[in-house]
Amino acid sequence: MSTQAARIAKGKEDAEKIFPMVKEKFPDAVLEESMPAKNADPFLVIEPASLHEVCEYLKNESELNFNLLHTVSTADFLGGDDEEGRIEVTYFLDSTEHVHRLNLKVKLPREGGSVPSVCDLWQTANWHEREAFDLMGVHFEGHPNLVRILCAEDWEGHPLRKDYVIPESFHGIKNIVY
Amino acid sequence: MNRVGEFHVHKNVRKRFVVMINAGDLRTEEMLLNMGPQHPSTHGVFRVVIRTDGEMILETESHIGYLHRCFEKISENVNYMQVVPYTDRMDYLCAMINNLGYAEAVEKLMELEVPERAKYIRIIACELNRIASHLLAFGVYGLDLGAITPFLHAFRDREKILKIFEKLCGQRLNYTYIRVGGVSFDMTEEILQDIQDFLDYFEPDVLDEFNRLLSYNGIFISRTANVGIIPEEMAINYGLTGPSLRGSGVKRDLRKDEPYCIYDRFDFEVPVGDGEQGTVGDCWSRYIVRVKEMYESAQIIRQAMRDIPGGAFIDKKASNKVKPPKGEVYHKVEGARGELGYHVISDGTDVPYRVKARAPSFCNISILDAMASDANMMLADIVAVIGSFDIVMGEVDR
Numbered sequence A: 001m002s003t004q005a006a007r008i009a010k011g012k013e014d015a016e017k018i019f020p021m022v023k024e025k026f027p028d029a030v031l032e033e034s035m036p037a038k039n040a041d042p043f044l045v046i047e048p049a050s051l052h053e054v055c056e057y058l059k060n061e062s063e064l065n066f067n068l069l070h071t072v073s074t075a076d077f078l079g080g081d082d083e084e085g086r087i088e089v090t091y092f093l094d095s096t097e098h099v100h101r102l103n104l105k106v107k108l109p110r111e112g113g114s115v116p117s118v119c120d121l122w123q124t125a126n127w128h129e130r131e132a133f134d135l136m137g138v139h140f141e142g143h144p145n146l147v148r149i150l151c152a153e154d155w156e157g158h159p160l161r162k163d164y165v166i167p168e169s170f171h172g173i174k175n176i177v178y
Numbered sequence B: 001m002n003r004v005g006e007f008h009v010h011k012n013v014r015k016r017f018v019v020m021i022n023a024g025d026l027r028t029e030e031m032l033l034n035m036g037p038q039h040p041s042t043h044g045v046f047r048v049v050i051r052t053d054g055e056m057i058l059e060t061e062s063h064i065g066y067l068h069r070c071f072e073k074i075s076e077n078v079n080y081m082q083v084v085p086y087t088d089r090m091d092y093l094c095a096m097i098n099n100l101g102y103a104e105a106v107e108k109l110m111e112l113e114v115p116e117r118a119k120y121i122r123i124i125a126c127e128l129n130r131i132a133s134h135l136l137a138f139g140v141y142g143l144d145l146g147a148i149t150p151f152l153h154a155f156r157d158r159e160k161i162l163k164i165f166e167k168l169c170g171q172r173l174n175y176t177y178i179r180v181g182g183v184s185f186d187m188t189e190e191i192l193q194d195i196q197d198f199l200d201y202f203e204p205d206v207l208d209e210f211n212r213l214l215s216y217n218g219i220f221i222s223r224t225a226n227v228g229i230i231p232e233e234m235a236i237n238y239g240l241t242g243p244s245l246r247g248s249g250v251k252r253d254l255r256k257d258e259p260y261c262i263y264d265r266f267d268f269e270v271p272v273g274d275g276e277q278g279t280v281g282d283c284w285s286r287y288i289v290r291v292k293e294m295y296e297s298a299q300i301i302r303q304a305m306r307d308i309p310g311g312a313f314i315d316k317k318a319s320n321k322v323k324p325p326k327g328e329v330y331h332k333v334e335g336a337r338g339e340l341g342y343h344v345i346s347d348g349t350d351v352p353y354r355v356k357a358r359a360p361s362f363c364n365i366s367i368l369d370a371m372a373s374d375a376n377m378m379l380a381d382i383v384a385v386i387g388s389f390d391i392v393m394g395e396v397d398r
Helices: A003-025 A048-060 A124-136 B071-075 B080-088 B095-110 B116-144 B149-169 B189-215 B218-224 B232-237 B283-307 B316-320 B360-365 B368-374 B379-389 B393-397
Strands: A030-034 A043-046 A068-077 A086-094 A101-108 A114-116 A139-141 B002-008 B016-021 B030-035 B047-053 B056-063 B327-334 B339-346 B354-358
Touching: A003 A030, A003 A043, A003 A048, A003 A101, A003 B095, A043 A048, A048 A101, A048 A114, A068 A124, A068 B327, A068 B339, A068 B354, A086 B339, A101 A114, A124 A139, A124 B360, B047 B379, B056 B368, B056 B379, B071 B080, B071 B354, B080 B095, B095 B116, B095 B327, B095 B339, B116 B149, B116 B189, B116 B283, B116 B379, B149 B189, B189 B283, B218 B283, B218 B379, B283 B379, B354 B360, B360 B379, B360 B393, B368 B379
Parallel strands: A043 A101, A114 A139
Antiparallel strands: A030 A043, A068 A086, A086 A101, B002 B016, B030 B047, B047 B056, B327 B339, B339 B354
């Protein structure tokens, strides 16, 4: 087996071990288990409101000990005729002790949705959530300082939204679109 | 009025200055100090607002984003292959590893196995680039703390690596060498010989020279040992990775723990901070991990050059038509600064739906504010601390 295949197999193996544990503890919070047959990564879809308690369990349970939050990633889906638009916030967790990983996903409506901040569990989330707010407009409840981080303070809109319109000028500086 | 001191300007100057201070009038005042965005020791455009009391730092506030070039937004508008040059420009000091992370993420989506020879070439190129990056970190760290000579020595050797890269792919910094499906040019016998010559020259003589020059220099040790200590738990909580995490004594290296490419075929050590000078997790520990890593990288290159097979260096058919099926992956690799992750979402077209890069420097530098408010840090120490993370602002802001 090649190294790449071994790594993918390890990810699946972790998911098969950890998904049932979370599901048993929080039967109502787990909305969906995505175990793709091929190369895509497995995901566990969590109800937004109970994200914090699930994370608290994942971090403090000694058998899991997810002490490293790798990143918080976001993606915007406009939706179409048959499906509603949504914003997906994905948390990539890692354990330095057990060397296993877990991908948590939260699905939010495009407007007005919010998700509890996990800043108090992992400080990594602080800047990552600020970035998600800045570029994608996701609101994190309970974040200590939810302000823009990469764009200018008075920037308007959230650039990574799929329906974002590039402004014609910013403080009198004309924007040239090629 | 109490006379508290007498100062002589110089022993040859006869005039005597007498300082008269009323002890009751002694007071200190807090001051806001702006450091950056244009400041040589911030390694780019990084701004820190420091609240000081005399020379002691009370609080800092980091501001980033001055170098934001919309990497993620641009990636949604160009095809999979055209994203590769933009990954170069994130961490421009070890662009090879940036290329590798992205290429492997897309290959994972496509279920593509690259040719054996390409895997070995990738390892050699990445580890060579890691040495170049650590050489710069070593030299510039000395420069930050007032030692100019080590910088010149480090750049002398880094130049040799850049010359090899120039021969390999025509570029010195932004290589775009590792692509989806393989690498862009073959590593010829001549280049392999150049690398062999470089390694024979570099290790162990040059590394010894570096240790004599800077690592065990008394002034350097007193500037860095016991300064900016990060305990293990705090380091993990803030998402520190790479040499910054290993400096705190955590033995975590993706090349060993979750091998990618073909790293599981090589024999190498993972150096961690052991408190040889000062405490585990101080600036000196983070620094020495990098110096030791250069030696380990050289070992990996030697093994890869010994075993490199013949054959194709790129899967031409696959690289001409990069159109992964629907799906999403997260792939992380061990960069020179820490763990670099790519979250790639594909909607089945030849343009990525979303590319998110997890930059190691972005997480590493986020700990600075917490360190400044916790520890008894002095103004001169903040330069030592920022330098010890070896940040690249191109990667922080993307």
